[in-house]
Amino acid sequence: MVEFEVPEVDYTRYSNRQLLAVPLAVLGIALAIIVGAYFLTGTPVTPGVEFTGGTEFHVATEDTQATLQGLAGETAEIRPVGLGGEEYIITVQPDRTEAVESALRNAGYTTGEQCIATGGGTICSISERSAAFGERAQQTALLGVAAAFVGMSILIFVVFRSFVPSIAVVASAFSDIMIPVALMNVFGIKLSLGAVAALLMLIGYSVDSDILLNNHILRRRGGFYESTYRAMRTGVTMTLTSLSAMIVMAIVSRLFGIPLLPDIALILVFGLAADLMNTYMMNVSLLRWYKYEGVAR
Amino acid sequence: MDLSLRENWRVWMLVALLILSTIALFPFGSLLAGGDGASDGPTAVNDTLVNGTDGGVANETYGTQPGGDFTNLDYGLDLAGGTRIRAPFVGVTAEISIAAEEADALERSLASKLGVDPIDVSVTPYQNAPGTVEVFSGDVSPAELEATLQDAGYDPDPETVRDGVTEQTRSEVVDVLTNKINEGGLTGGTVSVISTAGGEEYFAVVEVPGATQSEVERLIGTRGVIEVIAQRRVGNETTSETVLYGEDFTNPGIAQQANPSEGVQRPYVPVSIEPDAARNFTDVMNRLDFSTQGVGNCDYGAATGGDGSYCLVTTLDGEVIYTAPLGDGLAREFRQETFAENPGFVMETGNYSDARQLSISLRVGTMPTNVNLSSGTTYYLQPSLAERFKSLALVTGLVTWLAVSIVVFIRYRRKEIAIPMLATATAEVYLLLGFAASIGLALDLSHIAGFIAVIGTGVDDLVIIADEILQRGEIATGRVFQDRFRKAFWVIGVAAVTTIIAMSPLTVLSLGDLTGFAIVTIVGVLIGVLVTRPAYGDILRNLVLEE
Numbered sequence: 039m040v041e042f043e044v045p046e047v048d049y050t051r052y053s054n055r056q057l058l059a060v061p062l063a064v065l066g067i068a069l070a071i072i073v074g075a076y077f078l079t080g081t082p083v084t085p086g087v088e089f090t091g092g093t094e095f096h097v098a099t100e101d102t103q104a105t106l107q108g109l110a111g112e113t114a115e116i117r118p119v120g121l122g123g124e125e126y127i128i129t130v131q132p133d134r135t136e137a138v139e140s141a142l143r144n145a146g147y148t149t150g151e152q153c154i155a156t157g158g159g160t161i162c163s164i165s166e167r168s169a170a171f172g173e174r175a176q177q178t179a180l181l182g183v184a185a186a187f188v189g190m191s192i193l194i195f196v197v198f199r200s201f202v203p204s205i206a207v208v209a210s211a212f213s214d215i216m217i218p219v220a221l222m223n224v225f226g227i228k229l230s231l232g233a234v235a236a237l238l239m240l241i242g243y244s245v246d247s248d249i250l251l252n253n254h255i256l257r258r259r260g261g262f263y264e265s266t267y268r269a270m271r272t273g274v275t276m277t278l279t280s281l282s283a284m285i286v287m288a289i290v291s292r293l294f295g296i297p298l299l300p301d302i303a304l305i306l307v308f309g310l311a312a313d314l315m316n317t318y319m320m321n322v323s324l325l326r327w328y329k330y331e332g333v334a335r
Numbered sequence: 336m337d338l339s340l341r342e343n344w345r346v347w348m349l350v351a352l353l354i355l356s357t358i359a360l361f362p363f364g365s366l367l368a369g370g371d372g373a374s375d376g377p378t379a380v381n382d383t384l385v386n387g388t389d390g391g392v393a394n395e396t397y398g399t400q401p402g403g404d405f406t407n408l409d410y411g412l413d414l415a416g417g418t419r420i421r422a423p424f425v426g427v428t429a430e431i432s433i434a435a436e437e438a439d440a441l442e443r444s445l446a447s448k449l450g451v452d453p454i455d456v457s458v459t460p461y462q463n464a465p466g467t468v469e470v471f472s473g474d475v476s477p478a479e480l481e482a483t484l485q486d487a488g489y490d491p492d493p494e495t496v497r498d499g500v501t502e503q504t505r506s507e508v509v510d511v512l513t514n515k516i517n518e519g520g521l522t523g524g525t526v527s528v529i530s531t532a533g534g535e536e537y538f539a540v541v542e543v544p545g546a547t548q549s550e551v552e553r554l555i556g557t558r559g560v561i562e563v564i565a566q567r568r569v570g571n572e573t574t575s576e577t578v579l580y581g582e583d584f585t586n587p588g589i590a591q592q593a594n595p596s597e598g599v600q601r602p603y604v605p606v607s608i609e610p611d612a613a614r615n616f617t618d619v620m621n622r623l624d625f626s627t628q629g630v631g632n633c634d635y636g637a638a639t640g641g642d643g644s645y646c647l648v649t650t651l652d653g654e655v656i657y658t659a660p661l662g663d664g665l666a667r668e669f670r671q672e673t674f675a676e677n678p679g680f681v682m683e684t685g686n687y688s689d690a691r692q693l694s695i696s697l698r699v700g701t702m703p704t705n706v707n708l709s710s711g712t713t714y715y716l717q718p719s720l721a722e723r724f725k726s727l728a729l730v731t732g733l734v735t736w737l738a739v740s741i742v743v744f745i746r747y748r749r750k751e752i753a754i755p756m757l758a759t760a761t762a763e764v765y766l767l768l769g770f771a772a773s774i775g776l777a778l779d780l781s782h783i784a785g786f787i788a789v790i791g792t793g794v795d796d797l798v799i800i801a802d803e804i805l806q807r808g809e810i811a812t813g814r815v816f817q818d819r820f821r822k823a824f825w826v827i828g829v830a831a832v833t834t835i836i837a838m839s840p841l842t843v844l845s846l847g848d849l850t851g852f853a854i855v856t857i858v859g860v861l862i863g864v865l866v867t868r869p870a871y872g873d874i875l876r877n878l879v880l881e882e
Contacts, residue, residue, distance in 0.1 A: 096720065149547055153720040162720040164548060167712040171421070174536070175846060182840040182849075189836040197829055232784070235852050238841065239788050242834030242856075246795050249829050258822075272802040276795040279742045283791060286738040287731060294727040297413075298780045299787075 044271045049263060049322060057323035061316050065213045068220035075223045083219050086228030089176040091169030093135040095128040097147060099159035109141045110134075120295030124155035125162070132169050139164070179234045187211070190241050197249075202328040203256055207248040209324075210316040214244040218308035232301030239302070240309035243280060247273035247317045255325050262329055266322055273317065281310045343877070349870035353762060356769025360406050408768065410544075411777035411851075414725040416718030417544035418551045421529070422711030423536060424505060425473045426704045427480050430465040430495035433458065438466070441487065448483050449475050454560060454580065457703065459503070465492075467501050471704035498536075504703045505537055512541060512555055512706075514699035519554045521546045539706045548715040557652045558705055559696035563682075566635070566658075567623050568644040578619050578647075580701075583612035584680075587697035590690035601683045602690035606697060613678035617669050625661045626669040633660035649682060651696060656689045657682075728783045735787060736761070739794055746798075751878050752805070756797045759871040763793045766862050767855065776851075785855025792834060792860060796827045796868050804875050816876045823872070831864040 049057070072082045087094055096119070099106065106116050106126055115129040130138050139161075146158035153162035167175075190211060195204045215237050222229065247269075254269035255262060288303035340347055412419050433441065438458040446453040451472040460466040468491070470480055481496045500508075509526050516524035524543035530536065543551050561581035567574050588605035608616065620626045629645025635658040637644065649657040661669070668674040684690040739760070743753045764786050771778060803823035804816065834856065841853035 096716075149715070149717065151717075151719060153717050153723065160717070162717040164713070164715045166714065168710045170710055171712050178844045178846055182844050182846065185840040186837040189839070190833050193829075193833055193836055231846060231849055234846070235781070235784060235841075235849050238837050238853075239791075239856075241837040242788075242792060242830070243795070245833045246792070246826075246830045249833075250799065250826050253822075253826050257825075268802075268806075272799055275742075275746050275802070276798045279739055279746075279794050279798065280791045282738045282742050283735045283787075283794075287735045287787065290734050291727075291731045294731065296724055296727050296731065296780065299728070299731060299784060302784050302787075 044274045046267050047270070047318070049266065049326070054323040054327050057319045061213060061320040064312075064315065065216060068213070068216045071220040071223050072216065083222050083229045084226070085172070085176055086230040086233075087129055087165075087172075088167060088231050089172045089179070089229060091132045091167045091172035093130050093132060093138070093164065093166040095130075095138065095142065095161055096125065096153075096163035096165075097128065097142065097159060097161050098122075098125045098153045098155045099147070100124060100155045101145075101159060109145055110138045111141075114138065121293060122155075125153070125295065132167070135166055175231075179229075179231070183215070183234065183237055186238050186241055187215070190245060194245065194249075198252060198256070200328075202324055202332050203252045206321045206324040206328075207245055207252060210248050210313070210321050211241055211244045213316045213320070214240050214309050214313045217312035218305045221308045222305070227301070227304065230298075230301045232298040233305050236302040236305035236309070239306060240313075243277075243306070243310060244313050244316075247277055247313060248321055250276075251317060251321055252325065255329065262326060266325075270318060274314070277310055277314055277317075281307060281314075284310065343873050345866075345870040345873045349762060349866055352766055352769075352866060356766050356772075359769040359773040360408070360765075362405075362407050407772040409772075409775055409777040410721075410725065411779035411782075412542060412544060412714065412716055412721070413779040413781070414721050414728070415544045415777075416716045416721035417542065418546050418548050418716075419540065419542045419714045420548075420551055420555065420706075420708065420711060421538045421540045421713075422706040422708050423538050424500045424508060424704055425707050426469050426471040426500040426504070427475055427477045427496070427498055428500055429468045429477070429480055429484060429491040429497075431468055431484060431489040431491045433460050433466040433489065435460040441468070441489070444487060445470070445483060448486070449479065451475065453577075454562075454701075455704075457504070459501070465495070469500055469504060469704075471500070473705070473707070500537075500704055505539070507700075507703050508539060508706065511559070511700045511702045512539065515554055515559070515695070516541070516543060518695045518699050521550065521554065524551075538711065545718055548713055552708060552713070555706060556708055558702040559699065560650075560652050560701050561693065561696055562650045564648040564650065565619055565623055565625060566644070566646045566648050567625070567629070568634075568638075570643065571638065573638075573644075575648075576619060576623070578616050579608065579612060581697065582701065583609050584697050585609055587694060590687065590694040592687055601685070602687040603681045603683045604690055604694045604697065606680050606682055608678040608680050610675055610678065613675040617672055617674050620661065620666075620669045621672075626666040629661055630663055630666045631660050633658060649684070649693070651689075651693060656693065657684045659683060724780065728780065732783065732787065736790065739790065743794070743798075747801070752801055752875070755871060755874045755878070756794070756801060759797055759867050759874075760790050760793045763789055763859060763863050763867045766867065767859050770858060770862070771855075779851055781849060781852040782855045785852045785859065788852075788856045789859030789863065792830070793863050793868070796830070796863065797871055799823050799826055800868060800872050801875060804872065804879060813876075813880075816879075820869075820872050820876075824869075827864060827868060831860045834860050 076082045097106070103116055103118065103126065106128060107114065110116065110128045110130060111134060113131060113134065116126050119125050119127050128138065142161060147161050148158065150160045153160055191208045194207045198204045218237065218240065222233065227233070250273050251266070251269040254265040258265055284303045284306040288300055288307055291299035291303060438460045442456045442458045443453060445458070445468070446456045449456070449470060449472070451470060455470060455472040457469045457471070458466065468480070468484065477496045477498060481491055481493065484491050505528050509528055512526040516526065521543045523545070524541065527540050529538050529540055541551060541555055559581065562577050563579035565576050565578045584606040586607045590604050591599070591602060593599055593602050623629070623645070625645045628642065632642060632644065633646040634644040635646045635648070645660055646658045647661060648655055665674070682693060684693060740753070740757050743756055747753050767786060767789060771782070776782070800823045803819045806819070838853040838856050841849045842857070
């Protein structure tokens with residue numbers, strides 16, 4: 039049987055500065071990527087169809103991808119989806135929707151009963167968003183994430199009632215959101231509604247382990263390192279459980295070609311991995327400083 | 336094991352809720368009766384009205400039944416297929432102070448000044464609040480409305496002049512659309528209104544499971560404006576006057592087929608006319624000579640010739656569907672002014688399909704304004720693809736659950752800890768499904784994502800409880816257990832409140848798919864924190880105390 043025991047990290051070997059340097063450097067790089075993307079493209083992360091407007095056709099066909107490209111025009115994005123290799127998602131600008139739909143229909147595509155490739159191809163799904171609607175959705179999504187973050191911050195400050203432990207949790211959650219956003223830029227993942235949902239879920243997942251750590255260190259008897267180890271044993275188990283679930287979900291749902299779920303899973307994988315680093319390097323060092331030096335002041 | 340109610344009430348509560356969920360989830364009643372449980376859900380088909388009387392002409396119903404498997408669960412568009420259209424309302428609105436008796440005059444003068452149909456202008460005075468002016472034509476800008484109102488001597492507050500319509504109008508549109516969908520043979524459809532975060536803009540959301548995009552667009556793309564126009568040509572001069580509007584008709588009947596053998600030459604819809612409208616109708620018919628020279632004399636479309644032309648033109652959404660002169664019998668009633676006493680009326684049409692359209696429009700009413708299909712979003716998903724998403728999402732859920740199980744087993748290596756943990760997490764999803772079935776929530780992919788989020792936070796919390804309770808050291812007595820449980824719960828509680836706070840903006844913001852996700856996550860966290868996770872604590876205590 040595989041052994042799995044959370045390793046005990048010897049924190050005494052590292053100074054607070056050393057511990058803090060890594061997560062801060064990563065956060066710095068992440069922010070640089072996001073700011074860079076903002077200056078290059080005008081948005082912190084490339085918005086997907088749901089936010090720019092546009093139409094997605096899910097088609098099943100025996101045609102090749104090149105044939106589809108010919109039908110849908112050069113500007114269309116086409117990606118294969120699902121297991122069978124005969125299904126594609128064609129993404130086009132809103133003003134091209136009708137042209138592409140009629141091109142597909144003229145080529146013998148029908149909105150039949152079954153999503154199958156034989157018999158001339160099928161349009162299995164059409165999802166259309168106007169540009170105006172997309173723009174509003176973008177603002178709304180940003181507002182939602184911001185409101186959630188502010189709400190979470192206020193709650194944390196109310197619960198812990200002291201600055202350093204609270205800011206540790208808030209900073210960690212901030213970094214947990216920023217790192218996945220930066221990684222989305224790096225891997226060319228577009229912002230979808232699923233991604234927004236995942237970013238909000240990250241706020242919830244991220245504070246779990248942070249609160250646990252704060253609670254063990256600040257509210258329990260026992261030495262700093264013993265408390266930290268206890269919190270870690272539980273917290274790392276929690277995060278690894280979620281992480282493995284999300285890795286599996288990301289792979290399986292992408293293979294199956296299910297919408298929405300792969301986005302959520304992948305972003306959570308990024309965020310949970312970032313959370314391991316932020317909680318057990320950034321938060322631990324902030325709390326150690328607070329416990330040994332901050333309180334004394 | 337100690338199974339006393341007082342000691343283990345949390346476990347018993349979980350058991351009770353699991354039983355309730357089971358009752359909510361499975362259609363026991365119809366299973367016992369041997370029926371198909373799926374078809375007696377809240378969205379059952381109601382198309383007898385048309386079927387029952389037409390004989391032969393079936394009112395088509397489309398697509399899948401919601402809840403088409405062996406449970407009571409309803410599925411939304413992502414998992415059942417169908418069409419969803421979100422579109423803004425057409426119109427501009429201003430607020431002015433206006434007396435009730437001036438409203439009609441202002442309506443008429445605005446219509447002529449703005450060059451729109453009178454039916455596209457609505458002035459609503461209120462006793463103790465500013466009245467509202469709405470123009471629904473779509474090509475009048477707020478600035479134009481403001482200027483025209485100022486010209487007419489009213490002074491609208493510039494703040495209140497805006498794109499959009501009043502709440503009253505929106506709810507009328509929703510009512511009519513709902514009727515239209517049900518009467519039009521698209522079953523299980525729903526219509527609602529959502530707004531952007533600040534309430535700046537409102538959208539009608541129409542969801543019809545199983546229907547294609549064009550079917551829904553055809554149905555909701557028109558307002559169902561019915562007009563009967565008296566068109567008279569004397570010499571070369573043609574004049575038109577609208578004598579009846581859709582709302583003047585009452586008790587519309589079912590469209591009837593033509594039946595030449597019984598003397599019914601054309602398909603028709605029997606209706607009655609409101610007394611006031613009937614009196615006005617009589618006056619116009621007499622004044623314009625329809626009831627005298629006009630009887631039997633309609634030469635629609637011809638510009639000259641003959642003895643002139645006296646046509647009653649029936650239009651639906653501006654399209655002429657039938658033209659005819661006044662018949663002999665009706666003309667006599669007009670001349671004798673007896674029509675208003677018994678204002679029965681037969682609206683004939685050229686073909687049966689027009690008669691059906693007319694009948695539906697009369698019954699469901701006229702939408703005060705259109706929804707703008709071109710600046711909304713539409714979504715169509717083939718039912719068979721949706722079916723595939725449904726089963727694959729289930730598989731994804733199971734595989735994810737398996738991954739969690741493996742990690743938990745490796746970590747604890749004791750089945751008496753791991754099995755209850757996984758069972759509790761499963762129970763949480765089961766309770767959520769029961770909740771979804773009992774409130775008739777239509778499950779979508781976003782809800783599935785919510786379930787997964789709940790399993791995720793749920794297992795996290797169970798790990799916290801397990802680690803707290805199983806720590807070595809003091810002998811685990813009841814009191815120590817209580818203490819540890821409380822400590823674990825502090826963390827869980829704060830984390831739960833955080834998740835709820837993080838999700839709550841999504842429940843009110845109109846981000847479409849994400850609302851369902853947020854609601855499921857919040858309800859799941861509540862069920863978890865209040866029921867299942869405490870119960871797991873009790874189960875673990877029993878196991879620990881036994882050792």
